[in-house]
Amino acid sequence: MSDxxxxxIPTDPHWQPEEAxxxxxxxLVTELVGGLAPDTDVEIDVDWYDLPSVVDSAQNLERIGCPRCRAxxxxxxxADLVEDNEEGFPTLDATVPCCGVTVSLDQLDFDGPCGFARFEIAAWNPELIRFSEEELAALGAALGHPVRQIRAHV
Ligand SMILES: [Zn+2]
Known part of the structure:
Protein backbone atom coordinates (compact mmCIF):
# COMPACT_ATOMS: atom_id res chain seq x y z
CA MET A 1 0.00 0.00 0.00
CA SER A 2 1.25 3.47 -0.83
CA ASP A 3 0.62 6.82 0.77
CA ILE A 9 7.95 23.20 6.08
CA PRO A 10 9.53 26.59 6.84
CA THR A 11 11.40 28.01 3.83
CA ASP A 12 14.50 28.35 6.04
CA PRO A 13 15.94 24.84 6.67
CA HIS A 14 17.23 25.87 10.12
CA TRP A 15 14.20 27.72 11.47
CA GLN A 16 11.93 26.31 14.19
CA PRO A 17 8.66 27.81 15.48
CA GLU A 18 7.52 28.48 19.01
CA GLU A 19 5.32 25.71 20.42
CA ALA A 20 2.15 27.85 20.32
CA LEU A 28 -4.86 25.12 10.30
CA VAL A 29 -3.34 22.25 8.29
CA THR A 30 -5.90 19.91 9.86
CA GLU A 31 -8.72 22.27 8.91
CA LEU A 32 -7.45 22.81 5.35
CA VAL A 33 -7.15 19.09 4.61
CA GLY A 34 -10.74 18.61 5.71
CA GLY A 35 -10.26 17.60 9.33
CA LEU A 36 -9.75 14.18 10.82
CA ALA A 37 -13.09 12.59 10.02
CA PRO A 38 -13.32 9.02 11.31
CA ASP A 39 -14.08 7.64 7.83
CA THR A 40 -10.86 8.94 6.22
CA ASP A 41 -7.23 7.80 6.27
CA VAL A 42 -6.02 11.34 6.99
CA GLU A 43 -3.37 11.67 9.68
CA ILE A 44 -1.35 14.68 10.74
CA ASP A 45 2.25 14.27 11.97
CA VAL A 46 4.23 17.11 13.52
CA ASP A 47 7.98 16.56 13.64
CA TRP A 48 10.85 18.53 15.17
CA TYR A 49 14.39 17.70 14.07
CA ASP A 50 17.68 18.62 15.79
CA LEU A 51 19.39 19.01 12.43
CA PRO A 52 17.99 19.99 9.04
CA SER A 53 16.41 16.80 7.73
CA VAL A 54 15.38 15.93 4.24
CA VAL A 55 11.71 16.19 3.36
CA ASP A 56 11.84 13.90 0.37
CA SER A 57 9.27 13.72 -2.41
CA ALA A 58 10.22 10.01 -2.61
CA GLN A 59 8.63 8.38 -5.66
CA ASN A 60 7.66 11.82 -6.96
CA LEU A 61 11.38 12.62 -7.38
CA GLU A 62 12.24 12.08 -11.04
CA ARG A 63 15.18 14.38 -11.61
CA ILE A 64 17.73 16.48 -9.73
CA GLY A 65 19.34 19.30 -11.68
CA CYS A 66 22.66 20.91 -10.76
CA PRO A 67 22.16 24.64 -10.04
CA ARG A 68 25.63 25.36 -11.45
CA CYS A 69 26.10 23.30 -14.65
CA ARG A 70 22.44 22.26 -15.18
CA ALA A 71 23.37 18.58 -15.62
CA ALA A 79 19.84 8.18 -2.31
CA ASP A 80 23.26 7.45 -0.72
CA LEU A 81 23.46 10.97 0.69
CA VAL A 82 20.01 10.66 2.26
CA GLU A 83 20.89 7.26 3.70
CA ASP A 84 24.14 8.61 5.19
CA ASN A 85 22.28 11.47 6.88
CA GLU A 86 19.23 9.80 8.34
CA GLU A 87 19.78 11.68 11.60
CA GLY A 88 19.87 14.99 9.74
CA PHE A 89 22.45 17.04 7.88
CA PRO A 90 25.22 18.66 10.01
CA THR A 91 25.84 20.83 6.95
CA LEU A 92 23.84 21.35 3.79
CA ASP A 93 27.02 21.94 1.79
CA ALA A 94 27.80 19.10 -0.61
CA THR A 95 30.08 18.55 -3.57
CA VAL A 96 27.99 17.58 -6.56
CA PRO A 97 29.20 14.68 -8.72
CA CYS A 98 28.55 16.39 -12.08
CA CYS A 99 30.87 19.40 -12.01
CA GLY A 100 32.52 19.03 -8.59
CA VAL A 101 31.42 22.37 -7.11
CA THR A 102 30.17 22.75 -3.56
CA VAL A 103 26.55 23.83 -3.37
CA SER A 104 23.95 24.03 -0.64
CA LEU A 105 21.69 21.01 -1.00
CA ASP A 106 18.57 23.14 -0.77
CA GLN A 107 19.72 24.91 -3.96
CA LEU A 108 19.52 21.69 -6.01
CA ASP A 109 16.80 21.71 -8.63
CA PHE A 110 14.56 18.90 -7.40
CA ASP A 111 11.72 17.69 -9.64
CA GLY A 112 9.38 17.07 -7.81
CA PRO A 113 10.47 19.42 -5.09
CA CYS A 114 12.30 18.18 -1.98
CA GLY A 115 13.22 20.31 1.01
CA PHE A 116 15.18 20.46 4.23
CA ALA A 117 13.69 21.41 7.55
CA ARG A 118 13.94 21.24 11.33
CA PHE A 119 10.15 21.38 11.59
CA GLU A 120 7.52 19.63 9.51
CA ILE A 121 3.77 19.23 9.50
CA ALA A 122 2.85 16.24 7.36
CA ALA A 123 -0.68 15.43 6.26
CA TRP A 124 -1.00 11.78 5.26
CA ASN A 125 -3.43 10.95 2.47
CA PRO A 126 -5.14 14.33 2.35
CA GLU A 127 -8.06 14.90 0.02
CA LEU A 128 -6.42 17.87 -1.62
CA ILE A 129 -3.46 17.68 -4.01
CA ARG A 130 -1.73 20.82 -2.83
CA PHE A 131 -2.30 23.99 -0.86
CA SER A 132 -3.12 27.18 -2.76
CA GLU A 133 -0.84 30.22 -2.50
CA GLU A 134 -3.42 31.84 -0.20
CA GLU A 135 -3.47 28.79 2.06
CA LEU A 136 0.34 28.72 2.20
CA ALA A 137 0.35 32.41 3.11
CA ALA A 138 -2.15 31.73 5.90
CA LEU A 139 -0.05 28.80 7.14
CA GLY A 140 3.05 31.00 7.11
CA ALA A 141 1.21 33.64 9.13
CA ALA A 142 0.08 31.01 11.66
CA LEU A 143 3.58 29.61 11.97
CA GLY A 144 5.37 32.95 12.02
CA HIS A 145 7.62 32.14 9.05
CA PRO A 146 7.04 31.66 5.30
CA VAL A 147 6.39 28.04 4.37
CA ARG A 148 6.57 25.81 1.31
CA GLN A 149 4.95 22.50 0.54
CA ILE A 150 6.43 19.13 -0.45
CA ARG A 151 4.31 16.40 -1.94
CA ALA A 152 5.59 12.86 -1.53
CA HIS A 153 4.41 9.50 -2.75
CA VAL A 154 5.81 6.75 -0.54
ZN1 LIG B 1 27.04 20.42 -11.88
Missing amino acids: DVLSV AALRAEA SIDLDWW
Whole structure:
Protein backbone atom coordinates (compact mmCIF):
# COMPACT_ATOMS: atom_id res chain seq x y z
CA MET A 1 0.00 0.00 0.00
CA SER A 2 1.25 3.47 -0.83
CA ASP A 3 0.62 6.82 0.77
CA ASP A 4 0.53 10.41 -0.36
CA VAL A 5 2.04 12.88 2.05
CA LEU A 6 1.62 16.64 1.81
CA SER A 7 4.17 18.37 4.05
CA VAL A 8 4.48 21.99 5.10
CA ILE A 9 7.95 23.20 6.08
CA PRO A 10 9.53 26.59 6.84
CA THR A 11 11.40 28.01 3.83
CA ASP A 12 14.50 28.35 6.04
CA PRO A 13 15.94 24.84 6.67
CA HIS A 14 17.23 25.87 10.12
CA TRP A 15 14.20 27.72 11.47
CA GLN A 16 11.93 26.31 14.19
CA PRO A 17 8.66 27.81 15.48
CA GLU A 18 7.52 28.48 19.01
CA GLU A 19 5.32 25.71 20.42
CA ALA A 20 2.15 27.85 20.32
CA ALA A 21 2.76 28.80 16.69
CA ALA A 22 3.35 25.16 15.80
CA LEU A 23 -0.01 24.24 17.36
CA ARG A 24 -1.76 27.04 15.45
CA ALA A 25 -0.24 25.87 12.16
CA GLU A 26 -1.09 22.23 12.90
CA ALA A 27 -4.71 23.19 13.58
CA LEU A 28 -4.86 25.12 10.30
CA VAL A 29 -3.34 22.25 8.29
CA THR A 30 -5.90 19.91 9.86
CA GLU A 31 -8.72 22.27 8.91
CA LEU A 32 -7.45 22.81 5.35
CA VAL A 33 -7.15 19.09 4.61
CA GLY A 34 -10.74 18.61 5.71
CA GLY A 35 -10.26 17.60 9.33
CA LEU A 36 -9.75 14.18 10.82
CA ALA A 37 -13.09 12.59 10.02
CA PRO A 38 -13.32 9.02 11.31
CA ASP A 39 -14.08 7.64 7.83
CA THR A 40 -10.86 8.94 6.22
CA ASP A 41 -7.23 7.80 6.27
CA VAL A 42 -6.02 11.34 6.99
CA GLU A 43 -3.37 11.67 9.68
CA ILE A 44 -1.35 14.68 10.74
CA ASP A 45 2.25 14.27 11.97
CA VAL A 46 4.23 17.11 13.52
CA ASP A 47 7.98 16.56 13.64
CA TRP A 48 10.85 18.53 15.17
CA TYR A 49 14.39 17.70 14.07
CA ASP A 50 17.68 18.62 15.79
CA LEU A 51 19.39 19.01 12.43
CA PRO A 52 17.99 19.99 9.04
CA SER A 53 16.41 16.80 7.73
CA VAL A 54 15.38 15.93 4.24
CA VAL A 55 11.71 16.19 3.36
CA ASP A 56 11.84 13.90 0.37
CA SER A 57 9.27 13.72 -2.41
CA ALA A 58 10.22 10.01 -2.61
CA GLN A 59 8.63 8.38 -5.66
CA ASN A 60 7.66 11.82 -6.96
CA LEU A 61 11.38 12.62 -7.38
CA GLU A 62 12.24 12.08 -11.04
CA ARG A 63 15.18 14.38 -11.61
CA ILE A 64 17.73 16.48 -9.73
CA GLY A 65 19.34 19.30 -11.68
CA CYS A 66 22.66 20.91 -10.76
CA PRO A 67 22.16 24.64 -10.04
CA ARG A 68 25.63 25.36 -11.45
CA CYS A 69 26.10 23.30 -14.65
CA ARG A 70 22.44 22.26 -15.18
CA ALA A 71 23.37 18.58 -15.62
CA SER A 72 21.15 15.86 -14.21
CA ILE A 73 22.58 14.52 -10.96
CA ASP A 74 22.70 10.77 -10.45
CA LEU A 75 19.73 9.77 -8.27
CA ASP A 76 21.87 7.07 -6.63
CA TRP A 77 24.19 9.81 -5.37
CA TRP A 78 21.19 11.46 -3.75
CA ALA A 79 19.84 8.18 -2.31
CA ASP A 80 23.26 7.45 -0.72
CA LEU A 81 23.46 10.97 0.69
CA VAL A 82 20.01 10.66 2.26
CA GLU A 83 20.89 7.26 3.70
CA ASP A 84 24.14 8.61 5.19
CA ASN A 85 22.28 11.47 6.88
CA GLU A 86 19.23 9.80 8.34
CA GLU A 87 19.78 11.68 11.60
CA GLY A 88 19.87 14.99 9.74
CA PHE A 89 22.45 17.04 7.88
CA PRO A 90 25.22 18.66 10.01
CA THR A 91 25.84 20.83 6.95
CA LEU A 92 23.84 21.35 3.79
CA ASP A 93 27.02 21.94 1.79
CA ALA A 94 27.80 19.10 -0.61
CA THR A 95 30.08 18.55 -3.57
CA VAL A 96 27.99 17.58 -6.56
CA PRO A 97 29.20 14.68 -8.72
CA CYS A 98 28.55 16.39 -12.08
CA CYS A 99 30.87 19.40 -12.01
CA GLY A 100 32.52 19.03 -8.59
CA VAL A 101 31.42 22.37 -7.11
CA THR A 102 30.17 22.75 -3.56
CA VAL A 103 26.55 23.83 -3.37
CA SER A 104 23.95 24.03 -0.64
CA LEU A 105 21.69 21.01 -1.00
CA ASP A 106 18.57 23.14 -0.77
CA GLN A 107 19.72 24.91 -3.96
CA LEU A 108 19.52 21.69 -6.01
CA ASP A 109 16.80 21.71 -8.63
CA PHE A 110 14.56 18.90 -7.40
CA ASP A 111 11.72 17.69 -9.64
CA GLY A 112 9.38 17.07 -7.81
CA PRO A 113 10.47 19.42 -5.09
CA CYS A 114 12.30 18.18 -1.98
CA GLY A 115 13.22 20.31 1.01
CA PHE A 116 15.18 20.46 4.23
CA ALA A 117 13.69 21.41 7.55
CA ARG A 118 13.94 21.24 11.33
CA PHE A 119 10.15 21.38 11.59
CA GLU A 120 7.52 19.63 9.51
CA ILE A 121 3.77 19.23 9.50
CA ALA A 122 2.85 16.24 7.36
CA ALA A 123 -0.68 15.43 6.26
CA TRP A 124 -1.00 11.78 5.26
CA ASN A 125 -3.43 10.95 2.47
CA PRO A 126 -5.14 14.33 2.35
CA GLU A 127 -8.06 14.90 0.02
CA LEU A 128 -6.42 17.87 -1.62
CA ILE A 129 -3.46 17.68 -4.01
CA ARG A 130 -1.73 20.82 -2.83
CA PHE A 131 -2.30 23.99 -0.86
CA SER A 132 -3.12 27.18 -2.76
CA GLU A 133 -0.84 30.22 -2.50
CA GLU A 134 -3.42 31.84 -0.20
CA GLU A 135 -3.47 28.79 2.06
CA LEU A 136 0.34 28.72 2.20
CA ALA A 137 0.35 32.41 3.11
CA ALA A 138 -2.15 31.73 5.90
CA LEU A 139 -0.05 28.80 7.14
CA GLY A 140 3.05 31.00 7.11
CA ALA A 141 1.21 33.64 9.13
CA ALA A 142 0.08 31.01 11.66
CA LEU A 143 3.58 29.61 11.97
CA GLY A 144 5.37 32.95 12.02
CA HIS A 145 7.62 32.14 9.05
CA PRO A 146 7.04 31.66 5.30
CA VAL A 147 6.39 28.04 4.37
CA ARG A 148 6.57 25.81 1.31
CA GLN A 149 4.95 22.50 0.54
CA ILE A 150 6.43 19.13 -0.45
CA ARG A 151 4.31 16.40 -1.94
CA ALA A 152 5.59 12.86 -1.53
CA HIS A 153 4.41 9.50 -2.75
CA VAL A 154 5.81 6.75 -0.54
ZN1 LIG B 1 27.04 20.42 -11.88
